[in-house]
Amino acid sequence: PAGAAPAGSKKVIANLFEWNWSSVATECRTNLGPKGYGWVQVSPPQEHVRGSQWWLAYQPVSYRIESRKGTRAQFKSMVDTCHAAGVKVVVDAVVNHMSGQDNGGTGWAGSAYGHYDYPGIYQTQDFHHCGRNGGDDIANYNDRWEVQNCELVNLADLKTESDYVRTKIAGYLNDLLSLGVDGFRMDASKHMPAADIAAIRGKLSRSAYIVQEVIHGAGEPIQPGEYTGNGDVHEFRYGKDLARVFRSEKLAYLRNFGEGWGHLPSGSAAVFVDNHDTQRDVGGVLTYRDRGIYALANAFMLAWPYGSPTVMSSYTFSQRDQGPPSDSSGRTLNATCYSGWECEHRWPVIANMVGFRNATEGAGVVNWYDNGNNHIAFGRSGKGYVTINDEDSAVNGRSYQSGLPAGRYCDVVHGTFSNGTCSGPVITVDGGGWFAANVPAHDAIAIHVGARL
Numbered sequence: 001p002a003g004a005a006p007a008g009s010k011k012v013i014a015n016l017f018e019w020n021w022s023s024v025a026t027e028c029r030t031n032l033g034p035k036g037y038g039w040v041q042v043s044p045p046q047e048h049v050r051g052s053q054w055w056l057a058y059q060p061v062s063y064r065i066e067s068r069k070g071t072r073a074q075f076k077s078m079v080d081t082c083h084a085a086g087v088k089v090v091v092d093a094v095v096n097h098m099s100g101q102d103n104g105g106t107g108w109a110g111s112a113y114g115h116y117d118y119p120g121i122y123q124t125q126d127f128h129h130c131g132r133n134g135g136d137d138i139a140n141y142n143d144r145w146e147v148q149n150c151e152l153v154n155l156a157d158l159k160t161e162s163d164y165v166r167t168k169i170a171g172y173l174n175d176l177l178s179l180g181v182d183g184f185r186m187d188a189s190k191h192m193p194a195a196d197i198a199a200i201r202g203k204l205s206r207s208a209y210i211v212q213e214v215i216h217g218a219g220e221p222i223q224p225g226e227y228t229g230n231g232d233v234h235e236f237r238y239g240k241d242l243a244r245v246f247r248s249e250k251l252a253y254l255r256n257f258g259e260g261w262g263h264l265p266s267g268s269a270a271v272f273v274d275n276h277d278t279q280r281d282v283g284g285v286l287t288y289r290d291r292g293i294y295a296l297a298n299a300f301m302l303a304w305p306y307g308s309p310t311v312m313s314s315y316t317f318s319q320r321d322q323g324p325p326s327d328s329s330g331r332t333l334n335a336t337c338y339s340g341w342e343c344e345h346r347w348p349v350i351a352n353m354v355g356f357r358n359a360t361e362g363a364g365v366v367n368w369y370d371n372g373n374n375h376i377a378f379g380r381s382g383k384g385y386v387t388i389n390d391e392d393s394a395v396n397g398r399s400y401q402s403g404l405p406a407g408r409y410c411d412v413v414h415g416t417f418s419n420g421t422c423s424g425p426v427i428t429v430d431g432g433g434w435f436a437a438n439v440p441a442h443d444a445i446a447i448h449v450g451a452r453l
């Protein structure tokens with residue numbers, strides 16, 4: 001339903017950015033399902049322009065499900081495998097535009113195209129030509145009309161106000177639904193009026209989770225809040241603010257993080273520490289390169305009940321445009337964790353905190369503690385408790401009021417709970433809810449009722 005977070009009790013999304021379909025399928029079965037991820041977000045599956053850069057998939061050439069990440073059959077098999085593992089699939093849907101190639105060319109799967117000519121789908125009359133800024137490009141984000149009628153970086157901008165265009169877009173999305181897809185990340189949503197997205201959504205053959213990419217820009221006329229009627233909206237301020245807090249402010253400030261900071265209503269917000277754009281372009285967010293601090297920021301995101309979290313999973317890159325590891329014909333290689341692929345979603349702290357998120361779903365924040373600086377702790381109303389120490393020194397010999405039932409709990413930051421045993425330290429909560437522990441510098445302890453011995 002509109003505005004709803006992903007349905008079900010397992011709401012965490014793993015964004016396996018640019019993973020090929022067979023690797024996504026394997027990961028659903030071996031890691032995402034077992035670790036409690038409810039969803040996997042996959043990169044755009046439609047035919048795209050040729051080249052080697054990461055962003056090829058953001059330039060559609062046709063709506064054939066055939067890309068460097070795999071064939072239609074491989075895609076379908078991936079969806080089925082993920083479903084069997086209890087993981088739903090959200091597809092990055094690029095429907096605001098087609099390619100940005102002035103001279104056209106041949107797409108990945110062999111379709112010939114021109115910048116404003118996609119045989120059998122769209123021709124010149126289906127695209128905006130705003131007549132501004134020389135090449136029809138968007139220059140001024142303070143002009144609503146321009147943002148929605150000019151071109152985003154030369155990408156042929158579809159007339160989403162046209163019923164013909166809406167029907168074609170819905171046809172593509174319905175094809176994906178027929179393959180079993182469960183939701184869509186609507187790329188470049190800011191560049192389509194919210195009413196156009198609503199009209200496209202109205203043509204879907206069944207309900208699907210929708211999350212819209214609308215980057216908050218201070219003072220811009222088009223604001224993320226306009227889109228909440230269609231589904232969730234990415235809250236880009238979350239990752240930026242969290243990075244600033246971890247880098248140069250105090251974790252104590254996080255006690256009202258989210259709505260208290262002017263972010264979207266929690267029930268409409270989709271959040272992440274970083275995504276594929278912000279890890280490249282928007283200075284200052286935390287990324288895999290920040291290692292331990294990145295893990296702590298993700299642990300906070302997963303412990304803190306604001307919005308619907310996505311865990312980013314990246315391939316290693318050193319240059320902005322660098323594509324994923326590929327073979328000589330441009331096919332994306334299988335993802336190999338910790339060698340060319342960072343696999344943040346598998347980092348033990350992050351993966352174990354997905355279980356914390358699931359076990360604490362619906363429980364409010366209780367027993368907030370902070371030292372006025374970089375040591376914080378809070379409970380999740382009888383379901384879980386976390387303490388994060390981002391000070392430069394350990395906090396030793398302190399007791400914490402967890403609000404949890406007496407018992408022995410696995411510290412899921414330092415150990416993994418499986419088959420009733422904990423591979424790390426065990427925390428003993430007494431009859432009054434208290435436990436004593438030492439927390440090293442830049443480290444954390446987390447316990448929850450789903451990992452009780």
Ligand code: AAO
Pocket residue numbers: 055056057058059094099100101141152153154155187188189190191213215216217218220276277281282
């Ligand atoms: C490539 C080449 C281009 C070439 C084009 C066509 O790089 O030179 O012209 O091909 O041949 C991705 C890549 C692009 C790539 C494109 C197509 O990033 O490099 O172009 O694929 O292959 C805006 C949009 C937002 C968009 C973002 C990149 O609003 O929707 O730009 N993101 C999505 C995808 C992205 C993808 C596309 C869209 C296109 O996630 O990966 O592009 O499908 C402000 C505005 C934002 C605006 C940014 C950037 O943001 O508010 O709306 O995003 O500027 O222009 C602070 C500010 C915030 C500001 C932000 C970033 O946070 O508060 O306001 O900084 O500066």
